Amino acid sequence: MMKAIGFKEHLPIESKNSLLEFETPKPTAKGHDLLVKVAAVSVNPVDVGVRKNGRGKLKQPRVIGWDAVGIVESIGSKVSLFKEGDRVFYAGSFKRPGSNSQYQLVDERIVGHAPKSLSIQQTAAMPLTSLTAWEALFEQLGIDPYNHNTNSTKTILIINGSGGVGSIAIQLAHWAGLKVIASASRPATIEWVTKFGADQTVNHRQDLVKEVRGLGYKYVDFILELNDLDGHWDEMAELIRPSGCIASITENRHPVNLRKLMQKRAKFVWEWMYTKSFYQTSDMVTQHQILEQVASLLDKNILKSTLNKTLSPINVQNLKKAHQLVESNHMTGKVVISALE
Numbered sequence: 001m002m003k004a005i006g007f008k009e010h011l012p013i014e015s016k017n018s019l020l021e022f023e024t025p026k027p028t029a030k031g032h033d034l035l036v037k038v039a040a041v042s043v044n045p046v047d048v049g050v051r052k053n054g055r056g057k058l059k060q061p062r063v064i065g066w067d068a069v070g071i072v073e074s075i076g077s078k079v080s081l082f083k084e085g086d087r088v089f090y091a092g093s094f095k096r097p098g099s100n101s102q103y104q105l106v107d108e109r110i111v112g113h114a115p116k117s118l119s120i121q122q123t124a125a126m127p128l129t130s131l132t133a134w135e136a137l138f139e140q141l142g143i144d145p146y147n148h149n150t151n152s153t154k155t156i157l158i159i160n161g162s163g164g165v166g167s168i169a170i171q172l173a174h175w176a177g178l179k180v181i182a183s184a185s186r187p188a189t190i191e192w193v194t195k196f197g198a199d200q201t202v203n204h205r206q207d208l209v210k211e212v213r214g215l216g217y218k219y220v221d222f223i224l225e226l227n228d229l230d231g232h233w234d235e236m237a238e239l240i241r242p243s244g245c246i247a248s249i250t251e252n253r254h255p256v257n258l259r260k261l262m263q264k265r266a267k268f269v270w271e272w273m274y275t276k277s278f279y280q281t282s283d284m285v286t287q288h289q290i291l292e293q294v295a296s297l298l299d300k301n302i303l304k305s306t307l308n309k310t311l312s313p314i315n316v317q318n319l320k321k322a323h324q325l326v327e328s329n330h331m332t333g334k335v336v337i338s339a340l341e
């Protein structure tokens, strides 16, 4: 048996049973699966959303958590990318039990070898947000990370630069050679995004059109929207250059007016980090490749961990604290919960 933390009811985080610890059978690795002994996890807005949104009582507790670092304890018969004892990091699948448990099964094709030079806490901060930012920039927006000559002539606006995804998206866009305008609304977050490579900042609490135009840009080539698609839609439609491209990782609550992009023939694309594992796409292994690349860039100090707060050990109380921080919608960087070392 093993310990896990999950929920049976969709309760406010302050409720006693919003998250609870329970015992469940330790799973066995088969096929492409790794069985990982979890050492540290992080909390993302998706944890809050899945925990809070829904009705009724589940028969079995649902284990959430989509970021982990740990050691491979055993491997399935088809595993070729990892061996027992490897230190790994991953976000995992939306369809399977999450990382808030002592052991977790995860498909090797969405796992990377952990960076060698980072602590478990610095590492656990990275997988979900790095995969999201990488796929949004280099797959969905179509930016070639290695074409610095072209990229150096282009500007990207990143809306929500200081959150988990923004903090790594800024670094990746900067590494690719783009000029980066990041949104941040407070002195501390302006400092944070600048440290990670933002060339200029705008305030998402103000009119973004005025803010960006105030910096001397009529239009920007790319926009990466990371908080409140509805709220920023009109500003983005105004700011995107003709034939430019907008990517969003947040769901709209109301229909968006696509027509606003018609005359500019601007493109709009979605990013969902879970798509590849959810649909078992033929390119699922690209998440392994992205994580390997991110680990290498972290080891070379080209990318830096976005860890901002650490809690320990992994228990209900600390997971609740982390959920509360993320729920505030003012998180800077990432919060990680680690086992006692």
Ligand SMILES: NC(=O)c1ccc[n+]([C@@H]2O[C@H](COP(=O)([O-])OP(=O)(O)OC[C@H]3O[C@@H](n4cnc5c(N)ncnc54)[C@H](OP(=O)(O)O)[C@@H]3O)[C@@H](O)[C@H]2O)c1
Pocket (backbone or CB within 6 Å): 044, 045, 046, 128, 129, 132, 159, 160, 161, 162, 163, 164, 165, 166, 183, 184, 185, 186, 189, 204, 226, 227, 228, 231, 248, 249, 250, 271, 272, 273, 274, 326, 329, 330, 331, 332, 333
């Ligand atoms: N599609 C996907 O695959 C995917 C993957 C990851 C995340 N997401 C979603 O993307 C969003 C961001 O995730 P995250 O982990 O980066 O979140 P996060 O770390 O919780 O983001 C917090 C940040 O949001 C900023 N913010 C609050 N209101 C804003 C607004 N109206 N406009 C711009 N920024 C605002 C806050 O800045 P201030 O305090 O300065 O206001 C704060 O620093 C969440 O909705 C999450 O569910 C989607």
